[in-house]
Amino acid sequence: MRWYVLCLSLALAPTLPAQDDYDVVLEGGRVIDPETGLDAVRNVGIRGDRIVEISTEALSGTEVVDVSGLVVAPGFIDLHAHGQTNAANEYQAHDGVTTALELELGVPFVKAWLDSRRGNALINFGVTVSHASARWLAMTRYAGEAREARATADDGMHLATPLAVASAAFDKARESASMTSAEMDAMAEILSAGLGQGALGIGVPVGYYPGATREEIFRVYEVAAKRDVPVYTHVRAPEIPAIQEAIANGGATGASVHIVHINSMALGRVGVALAMIDSAQKHGLDITTELYPYTAGSTLIESTLFDEGWQEIFGIDYGDLQWVATGERLTEETFRKYRATGGTLILHAMKEEWIETGLRAPFTLIGSDGMPYAPLAHPRSAGTFSRVLGRYVRERGTLSLKDALRKMTIMPARRAESAAPSMRLKGRLQVGCDADITVFDPATVIDTATFGQELSFAEGIPHVLVNGTFVVRDGRTVSDVHPGRAVLGRYRN
Secondary structure, three states: OOHHHHHHHHHHHHHOOOOOEEEEEEEEEEEEEOOOOEEEEEEEEEEOOEEEEEEOOOOEEEEEEEOOOOEEEEOEEEOEEOOOOHHHHHHHHHOOEEEEEEEEEEEOOHHHHHHHHOOOOOOEEEEEEEHHHHHHHHHHHHOOOHHHHHHHHHOOHHHOOHHHHHHHHOOHHHHOOOOOHHHHHHHHHHHHHHHHEOOOOEEEOHHHOOOOOHHHHHHHHHHHHHHOOOEEEOOOOOOHHHHHHHHHHHHHHOOOEEEOOHHHHHHHHHHHHHHHHHHHHHOOOOEEEEEOOOOEEEEEOOOHHHOOOHHHHHOOOHHHEEEOOOOOEOOHHHHHHHHHHOOEEEEEOOOHHHHHHHHHOOOEEEOOOEOOOOOOOOOHHHHHHHHHHHHHHHHOOOOOHHHHHHHHOHHHHHHHHOOOHHHHHOOOOOOOOEOOEEEEOOOOOEOOOOOOOOOOOOEOOOEEEEOOEEEEEOOEEOOOOOOOOEOOOOOEO
């Protein structure tokens, strides 16, 4: 049975309107639903948090918003958003995002983190359980430091941004260390506990801790397969063998696998990497991937990614690195200075044709890899989805509008819904589905944030609703609303 039928049968029955008035009516827009193929002028009636009518007939409502000439689409779903605060969410909302999930890094204490966001979130949120943190906790426990590890949790580790949590877990003493069998057993228990608290899978950014053996990573995939949840992985290195390892582990264990930002994981070999994933899918493996529409990445300068040999791995040099805090390009001297103190930088390491190759592949998703809010953060934190629509759909014709929307809505919803049943009501603009809706002008939508300058809102997205509540109205942030809800994994204690 198709999911849009389930939207009707599972969600609509208790919320069908008893009269013709709606809380919100979006009138006269071009309604596009990538799942059913609907692309026509319609009126959309919303009651509470649900879509209850899509009609050619006039609808009356408490608020009737004229959206003629605009596209009315399902809210965009970002599976790779490190920005998990309302400050970051505001930029995401102006980019059309209604659900932003932290699936690459995850968090160690899932329930506590979810509880900290409930009732105070601008958009929908959710996380994986962090393998990086699980291995750190397991190794510190067996190093006789259980008291210290628990103190870290009690002192607010669960309240920090996922990137900060991961940074703490990327302990230099253990990034290059391998685990004992007992430690791997403890790690598996920690991961299972996180899944029981509502995690959406397991985040495995193994590229940041090269000491993890292939046996350890295989064990993680086994945990995911046993619990029937996906692995979201930043593979070992930007090279083809690392991508092969992820595909092989998925095939050997039966685990679902999502490889994050394939553009920066494969670099100039992106065509080969995409061919591998395409072939794996055709052979029945549940392997997916994503990319962001920028030719630069961003990460922590103190990470192992910048250990000896990084220039050869990435094919760049010091001048291709940009320090986020000041916008300056680095030299060998400033690289060593900042690496000693730590912080975020931007890597200008990709080519335009690599991005377009990734976008054209029919099975790739769009994910921002957006960073925690900072005024000079990578522009993908504020403009990923609008950039795809403006630059790659309208200006360059790399994608059709329908294909772009499919990569932003129904495809990420389907990727997440095997572990999160509530995602069956998202990524779709159908009667009975959640009223997560993005309204944009296809003639003007574009990103405005640029490298080395303060973040700025995308343009051409006048209205965004989350669970039936406007969070962006007439291009402005709506104050004092927090309609975002937790997206929970189905395995909960």
